[in-house]
Amino acid sequence: MLSKMHFAKELAKEGNQVFFINPPRKNLSDGKAKKIENNLTVISLKEHPIRIFAREKCRPLYRWIERKFIREILRTTGHIDELWCFNAFFISDLKFFGADKTLLFVYDLYVPQNLQKASLQAGGIVSIAQEILDGFKETGKPQLLLHHGLSPAFQKMAESGLAAFEKGNKIKIGYTGNLMRQGIDREVFRKIISTHPDLEFHFWGATDLAENNLMTNPPSEAVMGFINFLKSEGNVFLHGIKNPEELANEIREMDAFLFLYNVKQDINAGYNSHKLMEYLATGKTVFSPYVSRFAQTGLIVMDTKESTDFESFFERQLPMLEKYNRAALQQKRISFALDNTYRKQVERIREWILLQP
Numbered sequence: 001m002l003s004k005m006h007f008a009k010e011l012a013k014e015g016n017q018v019f020f021i022n023p024p025r026k027n028l029s030d031g032k033a034k035k036i037e038n039n040l041t042v043i044s045l046k047e048h049p050i051r052i053f054a055r056e057k058c059r060p061l062y063r064w065i066e067r068k069f070i071r072e073i074l075r076t077t078g079h080i081d082e083l084w085c086f087n088a089f090f091i092s093d094l095k096f097f098g099a100d101k102t103l104l105f106v107y108d109l110y111v112p113q114n115l116q117k118a119s120l121q122a123g124g125i126v127s128i129a130q131e132i133l134d135g136f137k138e139t140g141k142p143q144l145l146l147h148h149g150l151s152p153a154f155q156k157m158a159e160s161g162l163a164a165f166e167k168g169n170k171i172k173i174g175y176t177g178n179l180m181r182q183g184i185d186r187e188v189f190r191k192i193i194s195t196h197p198d199l200e201f202h203f204w205g206a207t208d209l210a211e212n213n214l215m216t217n218p219p220s221e222a223v224m225g226f227i228n229f230l231k232s233e234g235n236v237f238l239h240g241i242k243n244p245e246e247l248a249n250e251i252r253e254m255d256a257f258l259f260l261y262n263v264k265q266d267i268n269a270g271y272n273s274h275k276l277m278e279y280l281a282t283g284k285t286v287f288s289p290y291v292s293r294f295a296q297t298g299l300i301v302m303d304t305k306e307s308t309d310f311e312s313f314f315e316r317q318l319p320m321l322e323k324y325n326r327a328a329l330q331q332k333r334i335s336f337a338l339d340n341t342y343r344k345q346v347e348r349i350r351e352w353i354l355l356q357p
Contacts, residue, residue: 012039080100082101103123154248258287276288284333
């Protein structure tokens, strides 16, 4: 699940009546609302046939379509106390919801016209990277910087304590996430895998569109070439898609993790990533290029911001893995992850809201 889904479930657990709005879908015969658990209702909207065209070509028409969707949502929700907007690319005229409080969550680095408009109408802006928040300084709106949240399955895993580090015959390096994502630094991955036949590389994530719920367009030739490379290497193990409980249990067996994005292609320019919190919850070492949100924390074995040779950095740091995996450092990572559960993030947001005029 994505961050907004975890937040919705956490707010519902508190006793709030939560309505989670799905973006419009073409395959719906009509809009519908479905209660999926106590206090949590999912509203699914039928796509308007010219919404995308209007968004790109005719803004007045798009604003009319936006308001039509808002009226449809409000027929189900009634008056809204708090509006938490995670998708200003869908609806940016937030004022028409008439909510008592409005928060804009910007977890991905994209700056369309809609996002700027929504930021001016929101009562506050929340993000997981200072660089993203800096893009909204001129709005003068209150800002809250958070880390990504730790989901329940990984929280449970982290609470179970340290996993013993015993240096086996082969060191196991893990990576989780959509293997068709454009931002992965595929070239460096290839080099590291090819030059370390003595290591095992374990991947969890979608390798084709049938497994992927975040992409609809066919992957590029470069992406498919990388996936075919992974399938052909004897020291690579592809585990596919797993549910969160299975994934949390299986990645505990890793000795270390790689976070390897190309900052020029990644949507968030390497500022932060949800998977880093899950890696840290295991307590094990994370080897990574520079990630600004974790700079000076000592939680990640991180290359410098100016570096252009992560392969050499990895080569130098790998022999110190046993040192990096000592119990005290593992506990530091686990404690950090447990301090960022979704429950704690909601508490931080609540405290921040109370400070606003």
